[in-house]
Every structure is written in C-alpha cells, then in structure tokens.
Amino acid sequence: MSGLLTSGLGWLRTTDQEEIMPAPLDPTPRLQEYAHPERLVTTQWLAENLENPDLVVVESDEDVLLYETGHIPGAVKIDWHTDLLLPVERDYLDGPGFAELLGSKGIGRDTTIVLYGDKNNWWAAYTAWVFTLFGHADVRLLDGGRNLWVAEGRDLTTDVPTPTPAEYPSVERDDTTFRAFKEDVLAHLGQGPLVDIRSPQEFTGERLHIPDYPEEGVLRGGHIPTAHNVPWATAVSEDGTYKPRAELAAIYQAGGLGITDEDKVITYCRIGERSSHTWFALHFLLGIPDVRNYDGSWTEWGNAVRVPIVAGDQPGEAPAA
Amino acid sequence: MTDDAAPALPKSLAEIREDFLALSESERLQLLLEFSRELPDLPERYAAAPGMLEKVEECQSPVRAFAEVSDGVVHFYATAPQEAPTTRGFASILAQGLSGLTPQQVLDVPEEFPLQLGLTRAVSVLRLNGMAGMLTRAKRQVVEQLAAA
Numbered sequence: 001m002s003g004l005l006t007s008g009l010g011w012l013r014t015t016d017q018e019e020i021m022p023a024p025l026d027p028t029p030r031l032q033e034y035a036h037p038e039r040l041v042t043t044q045w046l047a048e049n050l051e052n053p054d055l056v057v058v059e060s061d062e063d064v065l066l067y068e069t070g071h072i073p074g075a076v077k078i079d080w081h082t083d084l085l086l087p088v089e090r091d092y093l094d095g096p097g098f099a100e101l102l103g104s105k106g107i108g109r110d111t112t113i114v115l116y117g118d119k120n121n122w123w124a125a126y127t128a129w130v131f132t133l134f135g136h137a138d139v140r141l142l143d144g145g146r147n148l149w150v151a152e153g154r155d156l157t158t159d160v161p162t163p164t165p166a167e168y169p170s171v172e173r174d175d176t177t178f179r180a181f182k183e184d185v186l187a188h189l190g191q192g193p194l195v196d197i198r199s200p201q202e203f204t205g206e207r208l209h210i211p212d213y214p215e216e217g218v219l220r221g222g223h224i225p226t227a228h229n230v231p232w233a234t235a236v237s238e239d240g241t242y243k244p245r246a247e248l249a250a251i252y253q254a255g256g257l258g259i260t261d262e263d264k265v266i267t268y269c270r271i272g273e274r275s276s277h278t279w280f281a282l283h284f285l286l287g288i289p290d291v292r293n294y295d296g297s298w299t300e301w302g303n304a305v306r307v308p309i310v311a312g313d314q315p316g317e318a319p320a321a
Numbered sequence: 322m323t324d325d326a327a328p329a330l331p332k333s334l335a336e337i338r339e340d341f342l343a344l345s346e347s348e349r350l351q352l353l354l355e356f357s358r359e360l361p362d363l364p365e366r367y368a369a370a371p372g373m374l375e376k377v378e379e380c381q382s383p384v385r386a387f388a389e390v391s392d393g394v395v396h397f398y399a400t401a402p403q404e405a406p407t408t409r410g411f412a413s414i415l416a417q418g419l420s421g422l423t424p425q426q427v428l429d430v431p432e433e434f435p436l437q438l439g440l441t442r443a444v445s446v447l448r449l450n451g452m453a454g455m456l457t458r459a460k461r462q463v464v465e466q467l468a469a470a
Contacts (some may be wrong), residue, residue: 064444065406068354081445118404 021138022054023112031143033245035287039280040143040242041114043152050074056107056163059146060127061118062273070156072116072149076105076163080123080273084130090296095170098134106163109136109171116142116149120233120240126276129293133173141280144241151239178279180266180292182300186307189226190318192264193257195282196227197275198298203229205311218302222311224268226318228257232274235281248286261288268294268301331426334418334434341438350443357410359417363400371400375462377454384408384451388419388427388459390466395427396420397459407444411435411452415459424463430456 021038026045031037041049049055050073057075059067067077078084083101084092093101107113113131117124124141131139142149150156175181180188188194201207205221223229234251237243243251252259259265265288267275272295283291301307310316330338341349367373367387374385386399397419399412419427431437435452 063407
C-alpha cells in the first residue's frame with residue numbers, strides 16, 4: 001500500500017520498530033550491544049515467553065521432516081521450499097499468497113515472530129529475510145537456532161498446534177530494498193562491497209563437478225568479480241550464536257572487509273540461504289543500512305550467459321564499463 | 322502417468338510406491354518419517370569403519386551409503402544423522418526396497434523412481450534429488466563389484 005515508504009528508505013523502518021513490537025524485548029545484556037538488539041532472542045528468553053499470545057514461534061529447516069520429529073512447544077512450521085517459493089517460477093509468494101500462509105499460521109501483521117531452524121539457522125534467516133521483503137515489522141531470530149535449544153535439553157514436542165486463523169493483510173513484496181537481482185549485481189560491480197558467503201572451494205571454482213550428479217546444478221565455477229569470500233560460519237561462535245558485535249565488526253567493517261555505513265552491500269551464496277544469515281548480521285546486528293541479498297546467487301550466475309566470472313582466490317576486477 | 326514403467330519395478334519397490342500413493346500428501350510425510358525411524362543400524366563391519374561407505378554428495382546432509390553385492394544378492398546400507406530425517410527416510414526406502422534384489426534388478430530400477438512416490442509437492446524435487454543420487458551411486462557400486470568379481 002505504501003510504495004513510497006518501502007522503496008529506498010526501507011531500512012529506516014528498522015529504526016522505528018521498537019514502538020510496534022508487541023512482545024517484550026529480550027533484555028539479555030550481550031544482545032544490547034548489537035545495532036538492533038530487538039532482532040535476536042536467547043533460548044532462555046524464548047523458554048520464558050512461549051505462552052505470550054502476541055508471539056508465534058516458526059520453525060524453518062533445511063530438512064522438511066525435522067519439525068515432525070519434535071519442535072519447540074507451540075511452534076508452527078514454514079518450509080522455505082514448499083511454502084515460500086512458487087512451485088513453478090523461481091520466485092516467492094505474492095502478497096495474497098503470503099497473507100494466506102501467515103494467516104493460516106495464526107500470524108497477524110502485528111504479531112511478533114521468532115524464527116529458528118536447523119543448520120545454524122540458515123533457513124530461519126532466509127525466512128526472516130523473505131518476511132522482511134513483505135515488511136513484517138517484528139521478525140526475530142532465536143540466537144543459536146534449533147541446535148542450541150536441543151543442546152540445552154529444552155522441551156520439544158511432536159504436538160502440532162492448530163492455530164486460529166488470523167487476518168493478514170495482502171502486502172506487496174518489496175523487491176528493491178533488501179533483494180538484488182542479477183541485473184542489480186551487474187550494475188553493482190565496482191560500486192560497492194560484494195560478499196560471497198560460500199566455502200573457499202566454491203569461491204575459487206575448484207569445487208563444482210560432483211561425480212554422478214543426477215542433475216547438474218551449475219555449469220561454471222568461480223565467483224562474481226570483486227566479491228570477497230567470507231564463509232557464513234565466520235559470523236558465529238562455536239555454539240551457533242552470532243559472535244559479539246566487536247568481533248563481527250572486525251570481520252566485516254574496519255580492520256576486515258572495511259564495509260562502512262555508507263556502502264551499498266550485496267551478499268550471495270548458492271541459493272541465497274547462507275547469505276541470508278550474513279545479511280541478517282550485516283543489516284540488523286551491525287546496522288549497515290543498505291544490504292541486499294542476491295537470492296539468484298551462484299545457481300543463477302554460474303549458469304548465466306555472458307556474465308563475468310573470476311576463478312581463483314582473488315576478488316578480481318570489475319569489468320570495464 | 323508413469324505406469325508404463327511399473328512392470329519393471331521389483332515387488333518390494335512397487336509396494337513402497339503403492340503405500341505412498343494410497344495416502345494424502347500430508348500423510349505421505351508421516352510415512353516418510355516412519356521410514357526414517359526404520360533405517361536399520363549398520364552391520365558391525367561398516368559401523369566400525371564408516372569410511373567404507375561412500376559419501377553421497379547430492380544430499381546436503383552427511384549421509385554415507387553403500388550397495389554391497391554378496392552371493393548374487395544386493396544389500397543397501399546407509400547411515401545419516403538423526404537430525405536429517407528426510408535423508409534417513411530416503412535411505413530407508415532404498416534399504417528396504419533394494420536389499421534382496423539381484424544386481425540386474427537393481428540396475429533396472431528406473432532413475433525416476435524417487436519421483437514416483439507422490440512426494441514432489443510435499444518434499445520437493447530438489448530434495449528428492451538426494452534419493453536419486455543415492456540410487457545412482459548404488460547402481461554404480463553394483464556395476465563396479467560385478468566388474469571386479
């Protein structure tokens with residue numbers, strides 16, 4: 001409805017959100033140092049707030065059956081592949097589809113959503129990113145994800161909740177503020193930092209040909225020119241929680257990649273899930289305003305005709321305009 | 322639509338397919354979950370040396386599997402972590418469906434078998450590629466053992 005508000009200035013929304021976050025914030029001291037401490041909750045806080053009617057816990061996993069084996073009591077499941085992506089085109093739900101999905105999970109526009117999942121929250125962060133494209137205000141990540149919750153021996157249940165459907169408005173997805181397409185990335189080369197979140201072997205192009213691969217995924221190996229390789233795991237501590245702000249800053253800002261608040265940044269990986277995890281750290285934890293995730297990522301770039309590619313461990317130069 | 326391929330399918334795999342197709346889509350997920358719980362433990366010789374099993378790169382989860390030919394009969398062994406139930410379910414289907422077949426019967430299993438279980442919407446084709454990868458590798462392992470025999 002408010003196209004003006006959501007284009008370009010979308011990041012401003014994140015600074016206004018404390019007023020419209022219905023569930024209380026997690027006051028844990030170590031979270032307060034982040035640019036947007038309201039974006040993370042600890043396992044302890046979540047355990048104490050599960051009964052809050054303003055809060056819906058959502059599990060998003062790589063493994064489509066993991067939720068069924070046991071989940072946080074009251075949590076609903078949203079699958080990145082079968083729920084968020086369209087079955088035919090490679091794109092996300094539209095406004096009405098998103099409204100139907102969230103409404104069916106008992107989520108209203110003002111509901112506080114806490115996301116968690118397997119694989120160090122890759123898919124939870126990806127879902128958080130998609131929810132942010134739709135401008136859902138109060139989206140938080142469970143720091144440490146499913147692994148930490150399970151490791152701490154906290155409650156799991158196989159009881160699947162039957163939420164009372166909620167009215168969720170149909171909101172147009174904003175594909176300009178936090179999402180980058182291939183053409184945006186081409187225009188971005190030489191204009192700002194590009195962060196490649198994949199493993200070093202994927203970055204150099206060494207790893208691509210997988211024996212007996214039943215359906216070839218990517219035709220070319222390497223990375224997008226000018227990209228710096230910072231594998232996603234660099235952003236987390238051993239228990240899967242995000243590193244303290246000072247450590248994140250040393251990796252991505254002064255002393256590391258040198259990203260400043262004035263930079264326009266794009267992150268990518270293979271299909272955009274691991275880079276959502278880093279997008280979340282850059283935008284919400286370090287407060288870098290303009291960070292877009294390129295969800296086409298290497299499965300698009302490595303198959304595209306006549307796009308520049310660099311092999312090896314150096315970022316490479318932007319092609320001459 | 323894939324019934325043309327049906328006659329070639331061994332009874333064990335055909336029954337598994339019928340069991341899936343008889344259910345609604347959400348119930349199929351539950352059946353896959355049951356399969357994941359039924360994945361047998363590795364025989365001692367593999368449990369002691371998991372390196373003998375081959376890693377299946379197509380699966381994002383760390384799954385190892387091996388199709389062993391002994392006395393003219395195939396056995397399929399696999400191990401995958403508890404936190405990867407989908408992968409365990411795929412492996413369990415193959416363990417139950419391939420074990421006891423002759424090498425030729427395994428080689429004749431259509432490549433698209435994973436897509437015939439009615440799971441493409443509930444699980445997604447992308448994920449089913451993981452099972453296709455296991456099947457492809459199992460066939461190659463059978464061929465290699467026949468050649469070495």
